[in-house]
Amino acid sequence: MDEADIVDKDPTGRYIRYGDVLGRGAFKTVYKAFDQVQGIEVAWNLTSIEDVLQMPGQLERLYSEVHLLKALKHDNIIKLFYSWVDDHNKTINMITELFTSGSLRVYRMKHRKVDPKAINNWARQILKGLHYLHSHTPPVIHRDLKCDNIFVNGNTGEVKIGDLGLAAVLQQPIARSVIGTPEFMAPELYEEEYNELVDIYSFGMCMLEMVTCEYPYSECRNPAQIYKKVTSGIKPQSLAKVDDPQVKQFIEKCLLPAPCRPTALELLKEQLLAVDGAKDSGLTASSNTTFNPTKPPQSEPRPMDVDHKENTSVSICSSGKSSHEYTWLQTIEIQRVAENTQFRLSGERRDDVTASMALHIADLSGEARKVDFDFYLKTDTARAVTGEMVEELDLSSQEVIVISELIDELIMKLKANEEAGDSMKSDISVEYYYPVVSSNEAEESLLASFLDSCSMVSNERSEDLKTELNVIESQYNQSFQHLVRLREEAIDKAKRKWATLPNAHKLL
Structure with a gap:
């Protein structure tokens, strides 16, 4: 060209x-x-x-x-x-990287006659990638593994996992939030209590699709039917089309209940995936690696995080909400001018332990420096986090002091915002605020709405509707209980904080 x-x-x-x-x-x-x-x-x-x-x-x-x-x-x-x-x-x-052959799903549909050795080779590579993700400390869960998100180089047979947009770093032993593609989601995902083994279940569905060239649960008409079968332990009909008993058994192992489900490393040791005379040297990478995706080594450039452009009309720094847990907390922004330099710091809570922040520094010449970062409330300090920015942003000692003070101030405001949750009702969108009612009243109200809704459809489809409404009810109840718990914790924290102040007995 x-x-x-x-x-x-x-x-x-x-x-x-x-x-x-x-x-x-x-x-x-x-x-x-x-x-x-x-x-x-x-x-x-x-x-x-x-x-x-x-x-x-x-x-x-x-x-x-x-x-x-x-x-x-x-x-x-x-x-x-x-x-x-x-x-x-x-x-x-x-x-x-460029993958001219596209996703594994497209590639497999294009080439339907494939030897089992090729499929096993793809499976090994996918599991190696999963083992790498799961071996980090804390583990990384993909949460949306499927053949559409796995890419192949048709010239070499090389397979790579992509589309990590739904991936989560597992800070706690059990992750929460329902997210993914229904056909590939493990049962425990719907219960919102899961770990990295949900990726193994998804891999089993990928293996099933690679073997049969058929999308799992293609017999279902809607996500509600898929949910009903998955939570009931009913396997996809395409599993019956797997002729090789060893392959079928391998897939079924991946679909076992979470406590019995093997890890990626254990699956790699299965006889089905054994390579004659070959030692697998790619399985020990980073088994003890401490992983922090928002804080890569200082020696690596971070052009996505740090921007030295003059035009600062657009900033994507205010996005940071995780799952559905803190949708009612707003972004807070504070500003300060020191030595003819404007500092602007915005942030919001992502979850119980993390705040997402964006720092913007602009001088009189119009040149700007920007950086996005996560602040871990239980372990980070303002001075330590600012110290990590010195080299990348070329900060002076005075700027370090100003930024540290801004971070401390923002953390205080974010905590106060959380602790004053009850007084924030006027700022909360009506779609996120629920009146406090007893569980019995909520169940009766939901049951009545279920019956009214079901009466509007034919008997043939009513079961599907009831199933889908059950999913909605479950998600609502979980969100509602979470908000109630947050409210109680915020009130308790506010009381404890004010109790330590002088003349606290007059305030309380």
């Missing part, structure tokens, strides 16, 4: 984008691009910030994917070469 075919260049001038579209998603368009330094073709993933902001949670998902990909280094995890935010065009850009 000549110079006229070049559509865009990255800020460093290393990567050039052509007009050839390799694929489109709901928010992302993937273009063919070229790395002039390495002399290789790459994929340029371009996402419009304005489009993403139309759907709640999508910006968080995309940003999470960027952070994870920058921190993960493994032969079976898709590589991220470079990323940045284009404030002028309001886009988020990622340069990743």
